[in-house]
Amino acid sequence: MKPINVGLIGIGTVGGGTWTVLKRNADEIARRAGRPIVITAVADKNLELARQITKGAARVTDDAFSLVNDPEIDIIVELIGGYGVAREVVMQAIANGKHVVTANKALLAVHGSEIFSAAQERGVMVAFEAAVAGGIPVIKALREGLSANRIEWAAGIINGTTNFILSEMRDKGLSFDDVLKEAQRLGYAEADPTFDIEGVDAAHKATLIASIAFGIPVQFDKAYIEGITRLEASDIKYAEQLGYRIKLLGITKRREKGIELRVHPTLIPAKRLLANVEGAMNAVVVKGDAVGTTLYYGKGAGAEPTASAVIADIVDVTRLANADAAHRVPHLAFQPDAMSNLPILPMSEIETGYYLRLRVEDKPGVLADVTRILADQGISIDAMLQREPEEGEGETDIIILTHVCQESCADAAIARIEGLSAQKGKVKRIRLEELQ
Amino acid sequence: MKPINVGLIGIGTVGGGTWTVLKRNADEIARRAGRPIVITAVADKNLELARQITKGAARVTDDAFSLVNDPEIDIIVELIGGYGVAREVVMQAIANGKHVVTANKALLAVHGSEIFSAAQERGVMVAFEAAVAGGIPVIKALREGLSANRIEWAAGIINGTTNFILSEMRDKGLSFDDVLKEAQRLGYAEADPTFDIEGVDAAHKATLIASIAFGIPVQFDKAYIEGITRLEASDIKYAEQLGYRIKLLGITKRREKGIELRVHPTLIPAKRLLANVEGAMNAVVVKGDAVGTTLYYGKGAGAEPTASAVIADIVDVTRLANADAAHRVPHLAFQPDAMSNLPILPMSEIETGYYLRLRVEDKPGVLADVTRILADQGISIDAMLQREPEEGEGETDIIILTHVCQESCADAAIARIEGLSAQKGKVKRIRLEELQ
Numbered sequence: 091m092k093p094i095n096v097g098l099i100g101i102g103t104v105g106g107g108t109w110t111v112l113k114r115n116a117d118e119i120a121r122r123a124g125r126p127i128v129i130t131a132v133a134d135k136n137l138e139l140a141r142q143i144t145k146g147a148a149r150v151t152d153d154a155f156s157l158v159n160d161p162e163i164d165i166i167v168e169l170i171g172g173y174g175v176a177r178e179v180v181m182q183a184i185a186n187g188k189h190v191v192t193a194n195k196a197l198l199a200v201h202g203s204e205i206f207s208a209a210q211e212r213g214v215m216v217a218f219e220a221a222v223a224g225g226i227p228v229i230k231a232l233r234e235g236l237s238a239n240r241i242e243w244a245a246g247i248i249n250g251t252t253n254f255i256l257s258e259m260r261d262k263g264l265s266f267d268d269v270l271k272e273a274q275r276l277g278y279a280e281a282d283p284t285f286d287i288e289g290v291d292a293a294h295k296a297t298l299i300a301s302i303a304f305g306i307p308v309q310f311d312k313a314y315i316e317g318i319t320r321l322e323a324s325d326i327k328y329a330e331q332l333g334y335r336i337k338l339l340g341i342t343k344r345r346e347k348g349i350e351l352r353v354h355p356t357l358i359p360a361k362r363l364l365a366n367v368e369g370a371m372n373a374v375v376v377k378g379d380a381v382g383t384t385l386y387y388g389k390g391a392g393a394e395p396t397a398s399a400v401i402a403d404i405v406d407v408t409r410l411a412n413a414d415a416a417h418r419v420p421h422l423a424f425q426p427d428a429m430s431n432l433p434i435l436p437m438s439e440i441e442t443g444y445y446l447r448l449r450v451e452d453k454p455g456v457l458a459d460v461t462r463i464l465a466d467q468g469i470s471i472d473a474m475l476q477r478e479p480e481e482g483e484g485e486t487d488i489i490i491l492t493h494v495c496q497e498s499c500a501d502a503a504i505a506r507i508e509g510l511s512a513q514k515g516k517v518k519r520i521r522l523e524e525l526q
Numbered sequence: 527m528k529p530i531n532v533g534l535i536g537i538g539t540v541g542g543g544t545w546t547v548l549k550r551n552a553d554e555i556a557r558r559a560g561r562p563i564v565i566t567a568v569a570d571k572n573l574e575l576a577r578q579i580t581k582g583a584a585r586v587t588d589d590a591f592s593l594v595n596d597p598e599i600d601i602i603v604e605l606i607g608g609y610g611v612a613r614e615v616v617m618q619a620i621a622n623g624k625h626v627v628t629a630n631k632a633l634l635a636v637h638g639s640e641i642f643s644a645a646q647e648r649g650v651m652v653a654f655e656a657a658v659a660g661g662i663p664v665i666k667a668l669r670e671g672l673s674a675n676r677i678e679w680a681a682g683i684i685n686g687t688t689n690f691i692l693s694e695m696r697d698k699g700l701s702f703d704d705v706l707k708e709a710q711r712l713g714y715a716e717a718d719p720t721f722d723i724e725g726v727d728a729a730h731k732a733t734l735i736a737s738i739a740f741g742i743p744v745q746f747d748k749a750y751i752e753g754i755t756r757l758e759a760s761d762i763k764y765a766e767q768l769g770y771r772i773k774l775l776g777i778t779k780r781r782e783k784g785i786e787l788r789v790h791p792t793l794i795p796a797k798r799l800l801a802n803v804e805g806a807m808n809a810v811v812v813k814g815d816a817v818g819t820t821l822y823y824g825k826g827a828g829a830e831p832t833a834s835a836v837i838a839d840i841v842d843v844t845r846l847a848n849a850d851a852a853h854r855v856p857h858l859a860f861q862p863d864a865m866s867n868l869p870i871l872p873m874s875e876i877e878t879g880y881y882l883r884l885r886v887e888d889k890p891g892v893l894a895d896v897t898r899i900l901a902d903q904g905i906s907i908d909a910m911l912q913r914e915p916e917e918g919e920g921e922t923d924i925i926i927l928t929h930v931c932q933e934s935c936a937d938a939a940i941a942r943i944e945g946l947s948a949q950k951g952k953v954k955r956i957r958l959e960e961l962q
Contacts, residue, residue, distance in 0.1 A: 091852070107816075111674055111675075111815075111816045112674075114676075114815075115674060115675065115676050115815070115816070118675075118676050119673065119674060120864075121741065121860045121861055121864035122673045122741075122856070122859060122860055122861070123673070124852060124856075124861050219671070225814075225816070225817035225818065225820065226817075226820055227666075227667050227670070227671025227672065227820075230663075230666060230667070230670060230671045231663050231666070231667070231671075234663070234666060234838060234841070234842065235655070235663025235666045235667075235835075235838055236663065236834065236838065237555065237558045237559070237837070237838045237841045237842075238547055238548075238551060238555060238833065238834045238835075238836075238837030238838050238841070239547075239551065239554075239834055240550075240551050240554050305557065305558075363799055363802060363803070363823060366799060366802060367799070373821075378661075378834060379547075379550075379551070379830075380543075380547045380551070380661070380830040380831065380833055380834040380837075381661035381662075381824060381825065381830070381831050381834035381835075382661065382824065382825045382830075382831055383824065383825075384661065384662055384663075384822070384823060384824035384825075385809075385821070385822075385823040385824065386820075386821070386822060386823075387799060387820060387821040387822075387823070388817060388818065388819065388820035388821065389817065389818045389819075389820075394815075394816040394817070394818075395816065395817050395818055397674065397816055398672065398674045398675055398814060398816040398817035399671075399674075399817075400674075401673070401674030401816075402670060402671055402672065402673045402674050405670070405673045405674070406670065406673075409852075409853050409854070409855070410853055412853075413849050413850065413853045414849065416527070416560060416845075417845050417846055417848075417849045417853060418845070419845070420558070420560075423558060424557045424558055425557055425558070425560050428556075428557035
């Protein structure tokens with residue numbers, strides 16, 4: 091069969107990996123796809139880099155639109171990132187009737203509705219396996235592998251930088267700031283790490299997971315986002331003593347009245363596989379009503395792992411490039427005319443367990459006051475830990491794990507506890523999920 | 527769109543689960559698939575059971591061939607199991623131009639070549655996600671999600687019964703026989719557990735994994751199969767002391783001259799996620815050259831988890847039922863004219879690490895003899911453990927973990943060790959994989 095012609099836009103880390111893997115495994119990939127897949131043109135602002143990598147084996151240009159407008163190109167692979175040129179490139183490729191493969195979670199999480207509906211109208215595919223959890227084929231698992239299920243929830247470690255930092259904090263008992271510096275030195279964190287450590291990158295991915303799990307439009311602006319910058323080594327240690335580990339999770343749950351969509355540090359039982367995902371690795375747990383709990387694990391970033399997902403998408407698109415659109419898996423897993431209109435719930439309505447760390451005067455009656463406040467809010471206690479105050483300290487930490495309750499009840503209880511004269515400063519609150 | 531009509535053959539555990547899930551999630555599934563999926567007819571020898579489950583919502587018969595020959599039926603779902611009627615049903619369905627979905631690993635592992643080539647010739651699909659690791663979409667991950675990769679190896683816990691038994695032996699320090707009885711009482715093991723505990727079921731699945739990982743014909747007769755019946759509680763304990771756990775793994779590896787395909791108890795590092803897969807759960811680790819190590823985890827058996835995979839296959843087949851065969855994923859991941867002819871290697875040529883348990887006289891020079899024998903065979907020692915002999919015992923256990931070597935070298939070394947006068951009886955040998 092005639093080769094499929096790919097235009098690669100952006101030949102940085104992931105683009106370079108895509109070029110390398112597609113060259114190295116060209117034969118193996120053609121044996122699977124049934125036809126050769128060839129990158130015929132590469133666009134990058136850094137022409138020298140592009141020439142260095144392609145060594146004359148593809149046309150090189152700094153004009154992305156010359157690829158998008160090239161009638162010989164069947165598939166555009168967008169690996170520039172960001173919302174600017176990337177968006178124009180993707181929209182123009184769609185308008186020109188080209189299929190698109192992208193790893194750009196930020197673009198899809200923010201402009202996904204516009205992009206998917208344009209693609210739907212023009213009858214082309216926009217594939218994005220590489221946008222979530224790098225090389226792990228979790229988009230495919232959710233959209234196709236679990237299609238029999240009513241998905242109940244998904245929760246994942248979907249940012250390698252923060253998981254590396256949390257793993258190091260736990261292993262070595264170090265502070266967030268010290269580990270961040272180490273992570274930057276090792277290349278696990280960017281010079282400006284804000285997007286990762288504040289949870290924004292994880293929220294982009296969680297937004298996409300929510301859409302394909304429940305068939306809702308992409309709504310990044312409704313996601314709750316809390317990063318790991320305020321986590322303290324002592325919280326990690328207390329959690330460990332109670333049999334839990336703290337991970338930055340992207341969580342989305344189906345509830346009767348809507349969908350929960352949130353990213354925040356989360357206590358999870360230490361015995362869960364997910365709690366044992368260490369370093370920069372990623373993993374996503376998906377609970378379906380028929381299949382039960384499933385987990386998908388692998389590298390969430392890096393040149394070749396991400397290229398693995400980009401190329402798998404190219405192969406999928408290649409298979410269906412000339413097929414009737416009815417044969418394709420819908421972009422957001424559900425047919426465009428059969429999407430759900432369940433809203434994203436405000437945080438006050440979510441339900442979860444809580445880890446509460448109180449700093450209290452070491453005197454009689456404090457615990458009675460605290461437990462009465464919790465009981466008044468209908469919150470039951472699952473476990474409690476009181477640190478023995480040191481000689482002459484006069485204050486101590488009380489750690490409380492609660493059962494699942496509504497966040498508005500937890501907020502009310504925390505406000506009342508902070509009003510007690512025995513409580514010093516703010517109550518530290520971290521959410522807790524059993525993941526069963 | 528017009529509903530797709532399914533004929534369900536066999537309404538036992540998995541068939542019943544398929545009926546239930548397809549009814550319960552009919553709306554959700556149709557919203558994904560783009561058209562309703564309806565079981566219009568059910569065949570089972572137990573007519574009463576079939577009537578009880580279907581409650582008049584489908585035609586019921588005890589004649590499987592009346593479904594296979596029904597021109598109104600688009601897809602045959604074969605859930606009888608075994609090689610007899612199941613084979614005839616599948617072959618006749620294919621001959622009649624019907625697509626087939628099956629959970630029958632035994633049938634495909636033994637007669638797969640005949641079945642897939644008949645399907646290829648007739649232009650129909652035979653889908654078998656449910657045949658490997660139950661509800662975990664690992665066939666999809668291997669055939670599609672990792673299509674960019676040259677697969678290096680795959681290793682999995684793909685039999686829940688044996689994993690339950692091994693988990694219990696380790697947790698409670700019990701013997702194989704005691705735990706087997708408990709497993710039978712709890713319904714985790716069959717009255718005749720041979721297929722599971724001797725590794726045959728795992729070998730059926732490993733055979734299928736090898737075929738789709740490397741694009742080789744299914745060759746169950748070439749698989750090496752060793753069950754867990756001769757595992758002793760002491761080996762599990764010694765392994766634990768050395769930082770390993772023992773799991774029954776199905777393993778397949780690409781080597782330069784051929785493919786390794788083997789099922790046996792295996793020591794794996796306790797810190798690997800796979801080592802922490804407990805009870806009746808399944809998990810498969812796949813190493814690709816681009817993606818690195820990935821893992822897929824979930825329930826490997828049971829009515830609804832297996833139904834989840836059966837129905838996902840029905841949805842996939844539904845999407846492509848009327849499409850050109852060129853758009854479909856090949857049965858064994860590679861195009862039929864592009865299969866590999868790499869042979870399955872004989873066990874003497876495989877390469878792995880070893881756990882060796884010696885029972886020796888407690889006298890000077892024994893260890894020197896043993897280590898010299900290993901050195902002569904070019905085998906290097908990774909770790910050693912010598913149990914302190916009890917008062918007046920006169921004999922003791924020596925445990926040796928070796929680095930990777932060829933099995934023929936290990937066999938030669940073991941034969942020479944067994945020839946030492948200080949060695950009592952046979953050397954206990956368990957293979958070891960680092961899984962990195």
